[in-house]
């Protein structure tokens with residue numbers, strides 16, 4: 284892995300903007316979550332390029348650190364993991380079409396069986412291939428996404444119990460809304476899940492994993508941890524909602540950094556960037572940073588984000604362009620080549636993804652996964 288580290292450094296010499304991904308923090312977050320959930324297994328959720336952190340490094344680091352299994356959204360992601368040499372169990376959460384089933388079975392990827400029809404299709408594909416399919420049954424307890432409704436769950440359970448070619452590895456559900464200040468919906472969903480499970484528990488002949496909690500649930504409602512938890516965001520050191528940081532100490536894994544590439548004084552009354560949405564109220568020092576919405580640093584963050592330069596917070600002003608953005612350093616000092624931190628720490632100051640999410644009305648999930656391949660990932664803490 285040291286060679287890819289060096290390679291990344293070469294890339295970041297070409298591009299002053301990069302995302303620093305600290306693999307030690309990733310490992311310590313996994314350890315913290317594992318300690319918090321005790322005997323429950325941890326399925327690491329690494330869909331969408333490991334929430335923007337880098338699929339391969341995240342997967343290999345977590346596999347080596349002893350995670351139980353991986354969760355992804357699409358079969359393509361699961362196949363990519365297998366190609367990278369990941370041998371741990373992989374569950375695909377998303378809905379599927381029957382044409383995709385051979386890929387699941389051939390790559391030993393667990394299928395989400397979300398209806399009786401899907402269950403029958405999986406059974407048929409497994410029989411045709413002469414292989415056993417591993418399935419996890421999906422119960423909808425209130426998200427109204429994929430999954431059989433909790434009140435008709437016995438139909439799916441019966442189909443699974445009848446199957447000759449499928450092994451039921453787990454039964455799971457997903458919370459719609461986890462907010463610590465009001466857990467009523469979360470608790471209701473957990474109740475519905477446990478209640479519907481009883482039917483299967485009475486009839487199943489082999490052990491299986493029951494799980495419902497992602498990052499928010501495992502922290503805010505520990506009784507929802509059950510046999511397994513499925514953290515995504517928290518593994519990357521980011522809290523899904525307010526009021527959870529007192530429960531579990533996490534370290535942000537990703538820092539977004541760049542450098543000042545231009546300095547100018549904007550005269551009082553001059554508009555900055557497209558549309559002149561910001562006009563200098565007085566003669567103002569403005570620097571340009573080579574990062575924009577074409578990198579996934581969304582336009583929505585204009586007027587809502589600050590950056591760190593020389594240890595000081597300075598606001599982004601004017602519309603964020605595709606490849607550049609402008610920062611008001613006021614009467615402060617900044618030189619070409621100065622380090623700019625958009626997420627992360629500089630000196631004693633820190634800008635968190637959560638803070639930017641709150642200010643912009645975006646979710647921390649969106650902010651991370653939107654950072655695209657144009658931004659080199661530099662892995663540290665190996």
Ligand SMILES: *Cc1c(COP(=O)(O)O)cnc(C)c1O
Nearest residue numbers: 328376457497498513514515516
């Ligand atoms: C994305 C996802 C998760 C992870 O959620 P976080 O809030 O990031 O922890 C868990 N389970 C399912 C089904 C998901 O789609």
